[in-house]
Amino acid sequence: MSDAGEIRETATTVAPSPLYKVAVASYISLMALLAAWVLVLDPPPPAVRILLLVIFLLPLMLGLPGLLARRRYTMQWTGMLSLAYFVHGLIAATGLGLGRWLGSIEVLLALTYFGCSLLVLRYGKRAHQAAKAARDASESSTDTPADN
Template sequence: MSLQKQRDLARIAAVGSVVALIALCLAWELVLAPLRTGGSTLALKALPLLLPLRGLIHGRRYTYQWTSMFILLWWAEGLMRVWSDAGLSRWLAGGEVVLATICFVAVSYYAKWTRPSVLAAEAK
């Protein structure tokens, strides 16, 4: 597989996992297993995920770099709720951990594959 195809796949995985994570967070806290009946303000945790979305879609390397650290907040929150919650909420937290892990791996590889040294070697 060519390096360009690998970068495209990493970008699709990163954008897809962030969009899926936004949808999961909203569905989880508003409908599926909210902390309070009728929805929870914890659904607002999905809003910061909108910050990197434009840069991820446009393939901006700097956005991929800081998103690799940013996404760890959702990974840690999901891991804590896997450990502390029960029932459906535990499964949803597991999904959050999986999506955050996919995002972390995808943005890390995209940032690696778009290094100036890699791009220069590819141009030769």
């Protein structure tokens, strides 16, 4: 028997597990890092600053509402999107100066999000399939007539 207030996995949403919370924290931290990188920490020339903000942050901002709503599909595509930030971080980490450290942090955050979202989706899918199988089994056992 489950608690009335328990939030479960569904076909379209994931449960707010600790792993999900780590994924969301790393996603938001990645957004904050990129904004700080472009605006404060290692700003590019002013002529390209706005363009870089749009290129770096717009894809992440588009995924944020779905991620906060715990949508499974959004976690899937933002997980794949995080790999682009992983590659960007690797390239930046091979540079000089502050970009090396910022790139390393970007790699860490992108990999954290990717790994956590992958695990959330994997465990969630298994939990949802098990719950569905149990529900189907209980429905089929109540539908069969008694053999007397």
